[in-house]
Amino acid sequence: MTLMDVDPTQTPLQREAAVTIFEKGAPGRRAFVAPALDVPPVDPSTLLPAAFRRAEGPRLPELSEPEIVRHYVKLSKRNFDLDSGFYPLGSCTMKHNPRLHERVAALPGHARLHPFQHPKRAQGALELMWNLERALSEVSGLPHVSLQPSAGSHGELAGVLLARAYHEDRGQTRTKVLTPDTAHGTNPATVTMAGLEVVKVGTNADGGVDLDDLRAKATEDVACLMLTNPNTLGVFDPNIAEIAEIVHGVGSVLYYDGANLNAIMGITRPGDMGFDIVHFNLHKSFTQPHGGGGPGSGPIAVSQRMEPYLMNPRIVKDEDGSFDLRDESEKSIGRLRGFQGNYGCFVRSYAYICSLGAEGLKDASESAVLNANYLLAKLGDVSEHLPLAYGKLCMHEFVLSGAPMKRELGIKTLDLAKRLLDHGYHPPTVYFPLLVEEALLVEPTETETRETLDLFAEAIKAILLEAAEDPEIARAAPYTTPVRRLDEALAAKRPVIRQPL
Ligand SMILES: *Cc1c(COP(=O)(O)O)cnc(C)c1O
Numbered sequence: 001m002t003l004m005d006v007d008p009t010q011t012p013l014q015r016e017a018a019v020t021i022f023e024k025g026a027p028g029r030r031a032f033v034a035p036a037l038d039v040p041p042v043d044p045s046t047l048l049p050a051a052f053r054r055a056e057g058p059r060l061p062e063l064s065e066p067e068i069v070r071h072y073v074k075l076s077k078r079n080f081d082l083d084s085g086f087y088p089l090g091s092c093t094m095k096h097n098p099r100l101h102e103r104v105a106a107l108p109g110h111a112r113l114h115p116f117q118h119p120k121r122a123q124g125a126l127e128l129m130w131n132l133e134r135a136l137s138e139v140s141g142l143p144h145v146s147l148q149p150s151a152g153s154h155g156e157l158a159g160v161l162l163a164r165a166y167h168e169d170r171g172q173t174r175t176k177v178l179t180p181d182t183a184h185g186t187n188p189a190t191v192t193m194a195g196l197e198v199v200k201v202g203t204n205a206d207g208g209v210d211l212d213d214l215r216a217k218a219t220e221d222v223a224c225l226m227l228t229n230p231n232t233l234g235v236f237d238p239n240i241a242e243i244a245e246i247v248h249g250v251g252s253v254l255y256y257d258g259a260n261l262n263a264i265m266g267i268t269r270p271g272d273m274g275f276d277i278v279h280f281n282l283h284k285s286f287t288q289p290h291g292g293g294g295p296g297s298g299p300i301a302v303s304q305r306m307e308p309y310l311m312n313p314r315i316v317k318d319e320d321g322s323f324d325l326r327d328e329s330e331k332s333i334g335r336l337r338g339f340q341g342n343y344g345c346f347v348r349s350y351a352y353i354c355s356l357g358a359e360g361l362k363d364a365s366e367s368a369v370l371n372a373n374y375l376l377a378k379l380g381d382v383s384e385h386l387p388l389a390y391g392k393l394c395m396h397e398f399v400l401s402g403a404p405m406k407r408e409l410g411i412k413t414l415d416l417a418k419r420l421l422d423h424g425y426h427p428p429t430v431y432f433p434l435l436v437e438e439a440l441l442v443e444p445t446e447t448e449t450r451e452t453l454d455l456f457a458e459a460i461k462a463i464l465l466e467a468a469e470d471p472e473i474a475r476a477a478p479y480t481t482p483v484r485r486l487d488e489a490l491a492a493k494r495p496v497i498r499q500p501l
Pocket of ligand 1: 091092151152153154184186187228232257259260281296298
């Protein structure tokens with residue numbers, strides 16, 4: 001299709017939107033024309049052997065500069081991002097990313113550092129990474145850190161491999177990993193990737209781990225328990241000391257999924273709760289921008305008994321104060337990736353930790369919990385339709401159940417989420433955690449103002465009032481987005497990611 005084939009009854013803008021960049025332009029059209037050559041041209045066949053030369057030129061669109069600029073600006077406006085509006089996506093900690101961090105990360109010494117730079121010539125970078133490791137060690141209460149993993153889930157994989165190596169070193173083959181039924185999907189996925197077996201542990205009436213179920217399942221063949229505390233219900237499990245005792249009692253290891261660290265920084269520490277391994281999501285709690293698929297960073301911190309198995313190479317500080325990268329242990333599970341990790345993430349997160357300081361991190365967590373409870377209280381007006389799933393208060397996020405709303409007003413949580421798009425909000429997480437019917441998982445974060453939270457609560461109320469009048473409106477939402485309802489199953493199973501030429 002070209003621009004001229006589009007249905008002429010559509011508006012000019014609709015017609016333009018109906019064709020892709022590959023269908024625009026004209027042969028020979030250019031954004032920039034270089035001056036004519038003033039040296040003799042070189043025959044390309046003398047530069048590259050025939051096998052490496054293409055027979056035809058690349059099939060790229062030929063466009064003017066304004067066409068290119070408009071194309072990319074249009075694309076950038078079709079997505080929703082944290083800089084456009086409120087993004088209370090539970091479990092993901094979509095907090096504001098301070099612009100100061102971008103300035104620091106863009107300094108040429110950081111941005112232009114080559115991954116193959118010799119450690120002797122990258123002392124500043126290694127020092128920054130060392131300092132970040134020390135800070136994360138302090139936040140987690142665990143002595144040793146590796147920055148290698150590229151995401152929380154990658155940190156999980158490292159942790160499960162570490163637990164396996166620990167047991168194997170003791171001559172034990174442990175094949176099972178316990179995960180609560182509130183766990184994030186990456187936990188069981190990680191266990192499967194590591195070649196171990198997932199065993200689910202139930203949740204008690206308060207939203208914590210069912211201790212009887214845990215006791216029954218904590219057997220001598222369990223490699224570790226993976227837990228996040230507060231969990232994905234926004235509930236802090238007060239039985240954590242007892243949980244640790246049960247798990248350690250059978251010689252097993254305790255893994256902390258640190259994705260919910262934003263609730264507890266400077267207040268309590270996984271190491272103090274008895275955990276052996278923790279992952280951090282620098283792109284959640286520590287302000288590395290995320291939401292577009294990366295880059296991320298998921299460092300892990302481990303206890304003394306896990307240290308021999310930690311990934312190589314490590315950042316070491318020698319007696320003369322210089323830094324190096326060295327393989328420190330023969331028992332190490334090895335290397336998890338090329339190079340040391342996404343360095344720009346380290347710079348931003350280190351800038352965040354330095355600019356907030358210990359008190360500031362604590363303040364961030366306290367404000368995150370306060371904001372979540374404020375919004376929860378505001379939504380108390382609609383609790384007959386959207387009740388809190390567990391407990392009365394929450395940590396940094398909370399889970400509402402849309403089950404009564406579905407029964408009484410005829411709209412599902414999905415409809416509410418889609419209608420929120422028309423109000424200009426990114427919807428909260430929906431249908432997770434799995435054990436809550438019609439779940440809506442809301443995480444406002446500490447960086448939102450009271451006014452934003454008030455307006456968001458009003459939007460939810462308006463949608464419920466509207467549904468009481470006419471549920472069809474929400475059922476057909478959204479109306480204002482570039483695309484309406486997508487076939488999500490088909491999009492996941494048969495994604496079209498390449499423009500056919
Ligand atoms: C985000 C998240 C993960 C996975 O982290 P990624 O960095 O996305 O791989 C694990 N557990 C919980 C609870 C999470 O919210």
